Amino acid sequence: MSEMAEHIVIVGAGAAGLMAARELACAGRKVTVLEARARCGGRIHQLPLSEFGYPAEGGAEFVHGEAPVTRGLLREAGLSLQEIEGEQWSFDGARLSREERDDPHEAELQALLRDLQDDLPVAEFLRRHFAGNDSASMRHSIERMVEGYDAADPERASTLALREEWMDGGHAPQARIDGGYGALVDFLVADCRRHGVTIHLGCVVSAIEEDGREAVVRCAGGDVHGCSRVILTVPLPLLREIALPASASARLAVTDDIGFGNVIKILLRFARPWWRERHQDLAHMTFLLSEQKIPVWWTQYPSQHAVLTGWFGGPRTLELDSLDPQGLIEAGLGSLAAIFKLPREDVAGELVAASATNWAHDPFARGAYSWATPRTRAAQAILARADGLVSFSGEALYRGPDMGTVEAALASGLETAGLILRR
Structure with missing residues (x-):
C-alpha cells in the first residue's frame, strides 16, 4: 500500500x-x-485557571452514565472521577426548598414507557397520556428536563430515546473529571x-x-x-x-431528522460563597432549579470554590439571542438576585470573574449538542x-x-x- x-x-x-x-x-x-x-x-473548552481558581469548563463538564470509553481513557491517562454529590433545590418564585423526587404519577409513567412500542414526540406522549390538570406539574417537570438537560424541543424529541437515556430506571450517576x-x-x-x-x-x-x-x-x-x-x-x-x-x-x-440543541452557559466566581452564608441549609447544594431567566444553577460541591454555573438549554434560548456575553452575565446576576431575594448590586458586588457562552454564537459549533x-x-x-x-x-x-x-x-x-x- x-x-x-x-x-x-x-x-x-x-x-x-x-x-x-x-x-x-x-x-x-x-x-x-x-x-x-x-x-x-x-x-x-477549559477556562483559564487564573480566572476561576480551578480548571473551569466553558463547555462540556459532566461525565454521564456508564461512559465506558471515557472511563477507559481516564484510566489510561491516570485521571480520576469525582461523583456528583449533594442536594437539589428549587425556587418556586416565593421560597427555596429541597426538591422532592416523588411524583404520584411516576409508576404510571414508567409503565406506559415500558409498554411503548411506536415512537412519538415527548409533548405528544404527554398530551395523550397525561393531559389532566392533576398531571400539570409532572408534564412541566418532564418538559423542563427535555429542554434543559437534553437541549431538545419536546415537540420533536423522541420518547423512546428519552426512555433509553434517563426515564428507564432514572439517571445514572454523574461525575466530574479531576482536572x-x-x-x-x-x-x-x-x-x-x-x-x-x-x-x-x-x-x-x-x-x-x-x-x-x-x-x-x-x-x-x-x-x-x-x-x-x-x-x-x-x-x-x-x-x-x-x-x-x-x-x-x-x-x-x-x-434534518437529527435534533441539534443550544445551550447558554454562564460561570460566575464570587469573592465568597454568599449563598451558603445566607442560607445555612444550602451547604450541600449541588443543583438549583427555578423559572428565572437563567433557570438552572449548580455549585462545585463538594469542592468549596465560590463559583455558580448558570445553564439555559433548548429552543427557548432564542429569547436571549440578542445578548452578548456581558448581557448574559447581567441576566445571570439578575436571576440569582431574584432567587435569593437580594439587591442585584449586592450580588454583582461579590463578583470576581465571569464567563458566558451562547454556543449558538460560536462560529465553529452553532449550538451545543444533538438529540x-x-x-x-x-x-x-x-x-x-x-x-x-x-x-x-x-x-x-x-x-x-x-x-x-x-x-x-x-x-x-x-x-x-x-x-x-x-x-
Missing part, C-alpha cells in the same frame, strides 16, 4: 476527531487533523502526536473533492491536503457549509454508511443511550476508525 493510500485527513480536533486520529495512527495510518479553532477540544475534560483532551493530543499525527490549527475546511481514488481537502486560507479518505467530525450545522462530493452531499438531507427525534436512528444509519471517500463521525452519529455527550463523541470516533481499519 502506498503512502497516499494510507493517508487519512480528519476535519475537527474535538473528542471524536482526536479519538479517531489516535486509533488510526496507532494502527500505522498516516493521519492529519485539520482544526478551525486555535485550540483542540471543540465543545470541550476537567481539558486534561483528557491534553492526554489525547499528546498521544496523537506521539503516534505521528499532524495537527493543523486555524485551518477552516471549505471544500472536499474526490478525484478517482483520492480526496482533496481545501482550506479557506488556501492550504490543500491530498489523502485517501476524509473523516468529517464537525458539529451538524457546519456540515452544510463545506462543499462536499455528490455522494457525501446527498446523505446530508437526513441531518434524537423519532427519525434519528434511520438518519444515523444513512450517515454512518461508508460510501465514497468521506465518512461522518461525532456525537450526533452515536446510537447508544447518551447521545450528545463527550462519551458519544469518543465512541463514534472509535467506531469510525474501526470501520476504516476493517475495510
Whole structure:
C-alpha cells in the first residue's frame, strides 16, 4: 500500500476527531487533523485557571452514565472521577426548598414507557397520556428536563430515546473529571502526536473533492491536503457549509431528522460563597432549579470554590439571542438576585470573574449538542454508511443511550476508525 493510500485527513480536533486520529495512527495510518479553532477540544473548552481558581469548563463538564470509553481513557491517562454529590433545590418564585423526587404519577409513567412500542414526540406522549390538570406539574417537570438537560424541543424529541437515556430506571450517576475534560483532551493530543499525527490549527475546511481514488481537502486560507479518505467530525450545522462530493452531499438531507440543541452557559466566581452564608441549609447544594431567566444553577460541591454555573438549554434560548456575553452575565446576576431575594448590586458586588457562552454564537459549533427525534436512528444509519471517500463521525452519529455527550463523541470516533481499519 502506498503512502497516499494510507493517508487519512480528519476535519475537527474535538473528542471524536482526536479519538479517531489516535486509533488510526496507532494502527500505522498516516493521519492529519485539520482544526478551525486555535485550540483542540471543540465543545470541550477549559477556562483559564487564573480566572476561576480551578480548571473551569466553558463547555462540556459532566461525565454521564456508564461512559465506558471515557472511563477507559481516564484510566489510561491516570485521571480520576469525582461523583456528583449533594442536594437539589428549587425556587418556586416565593421560597427555596429541597426538591422532592416523588411524583404520584411516576409508576404510571414508567409503565406506559415500558409498554411503548411506536415512537412519538415527548409533548405528544404527554398530551395523550397525561393531559389532566392533576398531571400539570409532572408534564412541566418532564418538559423542563427535555429542554434543559437534553437541549431538545419536546415537540420533536423522541420518547423512546428519552426512555433509553434517563426515564428507564432514572439517571445514572454523574461525575466530574479531576482536572476537567481539558486534561483528557491534553492526554489525547499528546498521544496523537506521539503516534505521528499532524495537527493543523486555524485551518477552516471549505471544500472536499474526490478525484478517482483520492480526496482533496481545501482550506479557506488556501492550504490543500491530498489523502485517501476524509473523516468529517464537525458539529451538524457546519456540515452544510463545506462543499462536499455528490455522494457525501446527498446523505446530508437526513441531518434534518437529527435534533441539534443550544445551550447558554454562564460561570460566575464570587469573592465568597454568599449563598451558603445566607442560607445555612444550602451547604450541600449541588443543583438549583427555578423559572428565572437563567433557570438552572449548580455549585462545585463538594469542592468549596465560590463559583455558580448558570445553564439555559433548548429552543427557548432564542429569547436571549440578542445578548452578548456581558448581557448574559447581567441576566445571570439578575436571576440569582431574584432567587435569593437580594439587591442585584449586592450580588454583582461579590463578583470576581465571569464567563458566558451562547454556543449558538460560536462560529465553529452553532449550538451545543444533538438529540434524537423519532427519525434519528434511520438518519444515523444513512450517515454512518461508508460510501465514497468521506465518512461522518461525532456525537450526533452515536446510537447508544447518551447521545450528545463527550462519551458519544469518543465512541463514534472509535467506531469510525474501526470501520476504516476493517475495510
